[in-house]
Amino acid sequence: MDQPIPAFATPTETAAGATWHRYPTAAMVGDYLRAAAGLVPAVAILATTPFSEAGTIVLGGFAAIFAIFGLRTVLRHGTSLEMTDTDLRAIGIWRRTIAWAELDRMKLAYYSTRRDRKSGWMQLELGARSTRLGLDSRIAGFDRLVRRAAAAAAARDLELSETTIANLHALGLAPPERWGGR
Amino acid sequence: MLGYLVRRILIMIPTLIAISIVIFIIINLPPGNYFTTYIAELQSQGEHANLAKIAFLEQEYGFNKPLWLQYLYWTVGLLHGNMGFSFLYDEPVTRVVGDRLILTFLVSFTTILFTYVVAFPIGVYSATHQYSLSDYLLTFLGFLGLATPSFLFALVLVYLAHVWFGISIGGLMDPRYLDQPWSWGKALSVFAHIWIPVIVIGTAGTAAMIRRLRANLLDELQKQYVVTARAKGLPPLKLLFKYPLRLALNPFISDIGSLLPHVISGAVVVSVVLSLPTTGPMLLEALRSQDMYLAGSFLMFMAFLTVVGVFLSDIALAMLDPRIRFHATAGQ
Numbered sequence: 001m002d003q004p005i006p007a008f009a010t011p012t013e014t015a016a017g018a019t020w021h022r023y024p025t026a027a028m029v030g031d032y033l034r035a036a037a038g039l040v041p042a043v044a045i046l047a048t049t050p051f052s053e054a055g056t057i058v059l060g061g062f063a064a065i066f067a068i069f070g071l072r073t074v075l076r077h078g079t080s081l082e083m084t085d086t087d088l089r090a091i092g093i094w095r096r097t098i099a100w101a102e103l104d105r106m107k108l109a110y111y112s113t114r115r116d117r118k119s120g121w122m123q124l125e126l127g128a129r130s131t132r133l134g135l136d137s138r139i140a141g142f143d144r145l146v147r148r149a150a151a152a153a154a155a156r157d158l159e160l161s162e163t164t165i166a167n168l169h170a171l172g173l174a175p176p177e178r179w180g181g182r
Numbered sequence: 183m184l185g186y187l188v189r190r191i192l193i194m195i196p197t198l199i200a201i202s203i204v205i206f207i208i209i210n211l212p213p214g215n216y217f218t219t220y221i222a223e224l225q226s227q228g229e230h231a232n233l234a235k236i237a238f239l240e241q242e243y244g245f246n247k248p249l250w251l252q253y254l255y256w257t258v259g260l261l262h263g264n265m266g267f268s269f270l271y272d273e274p275v276t277r278v279v280g281d282r283l284i285l286t287f288l289v290s291f292t293t294i295l296f297t298y299v300v301a302f303p304i305g306v307y308s309a310t311h312q313y314s315l316s317d318y319l320l321t322f323l324g325f326l327g328l329a330t331p332s333f334l335f336a337l338v339l340v341y342l343a344h345v346w347f348g349i350s351i352g353g354l355m356d357p358r359y360l361d362q363p364w365s366w367g368k369a370l371s372v373f374a375h376i377w378i379p380v381i382v383i384g385t386a387g388t389a390a391m392i393r394r395l396r397a398n399l400l401d402e403l404q405k406q407y408v409v410t411a412r413a414k415g416l417p418p419l420k421l422l423f424k425y426p427l428r429l430a431l432n433p434f435i436s437d438i439g440s441l442l443p444h445v446i447s448g449a450v451v452v453s454v455v456l457s458l459p460t461t462g463p464m465l466l467e468a469l470r471s472q473d474m475y476l477a478g479s480f481l482m483f484m485a486f487l488t489v490v491g492v493f494l495s496d497i498a499l500a501m502l503d504p505r506i507r508f509h510a511t512a513g514q
Contacts, residue, residue, distance in 0.1 A: 163504055
């Protein structure tokens with residue numbers, strides 16, 4: 001079977017049984033470069049060339065997308081996740097906590113820019129009440145996070161989308177019987 | 183999703199640069215340029231060209247400069263929204279394309295709408311009533327539509343309209359509205375004429391879509407989860423619309439990107455046959471006369487539409503069904 005997602009890095013484990021998850025710097029460098037590759041030319045062209053209103057809106061929109069992406073990369077790089085039996089805590093620039101007992105949303109998506117759908121990455125979105133947390137498969141120990149989230153979702157009897165179930169199967173994280181999947 | 187969006191945008195930029203280089207090289211492949219073709223044409227008619235004016239224009243538009251420099255001027259102009267000057271029409275390209283582009287979009291958009299509106303119910307019906315008499319009839323009509331060249335269909339319609347009703351169905355509006363500013367009368371005239379080109383251009387695409395939707399849906403309907411859902415007593419319509427139809431639509435979403443340029447370029451011959459004032463015949467004439475800026479800028483515009491279309495369909499697909507597909511092959 002093809003393995004379209006690269007192997008996951010190992011998280012740090014504490015004596016208390018919690019695990020620490022961080023985005024490796026090497027993975028973040030690519031995102032910083034992507035943000036710069038979009039933002040710098042867009043801003044430079046906007047600053048030096050007179051454009052029509054529509055052109056300014058389009059180029060300004062692109063610049064805004066890359067700026068938001070750069071900001072998100074900084075936030076991710078400066079944030080660590082601590083996973084315990086009871087909750088998942090984001091510690092760093094942007095602090096958030098998702099209690100497993102309150103999990104009310106879980107979505108696992110897979111994205112690839114290639115036509116053969118290889119070399120892609122996964123995106124896990126978790127929610128509990130008004131708190132939302134999104135992380136991608138480059139974070140250390142992504143598989144452990146997904147496994148724990150899937151277990152919490154099963155315990156909470158959450159309805160998962162077809163896509164999420166299919167992606168859980170693809171990760172080899174056998175979901176409970178009620179999510180049989182396809 | 184934001185990461186996907188950023189990566190897709192970054193892929194678009196080198197793609198567009200590569201396309202612009204290919205377009206520029208192909209347009210410059212034939213020997214000479216618009217002016218040498220123009221001089222040769224005049225000489226063949228026994229007339230003399232104003233060589234001083236031509237030399238001035240060649241100098242003005244950089245035809246005597248190295249190719250890479252000409253490319254640079256052209257692309258920088260495009261970035262500023264300046265599509266160049268049409269020597270054939272003696273007008274800026276934007277003005278030449280202007281009205282034709284609106285009419286082309288109108289015809290193309292209506293054709294796409296026609297294709298979807300007709301193909302979807304027929305495709306779904308054909309799949310859910312496989313091997314019934316109506317399925318055979320619709321399949322036969324589908325094959326007929328696929329096998330008939332659009333220009334031939336156009337010629338047949340023109341002939342029948344003339345012989346049976348004594349009317350001309352060419353053009354997109356009454357001749358009195360040609361080159362007139364837009365008005366309610368002109369718009370109504372366009373809507374009264376548009377159905378013929380829409381049917382002619384859309385028939386082949388509609389037939390192809392019926393076949394594909396039928397095949398995709400049949401594949402899905404035979405899967406185990408559908409059998410299970412049926413066995414559990416899920417109402418047939420709910421079952422059909424909730425899962426199999428949604429999954430059968432994925433290839434169509436990924437096709438949206440190539441639909442618009444395909445409809446525009448595929449309609450060139452039909453536009454010539456039906457005398458439609460769209461961009462197709464204009465592009466053909468620009469390529470024949472080596473009107474570099476008109477042909478190049480318009481081709482680049484179409485390439486831009488394709489790239490943006492593929493981008494939008496990829497985004498739509500990623501939003502609708504972001505799942506791993508093992509053993510996926512190119513083209514899926």
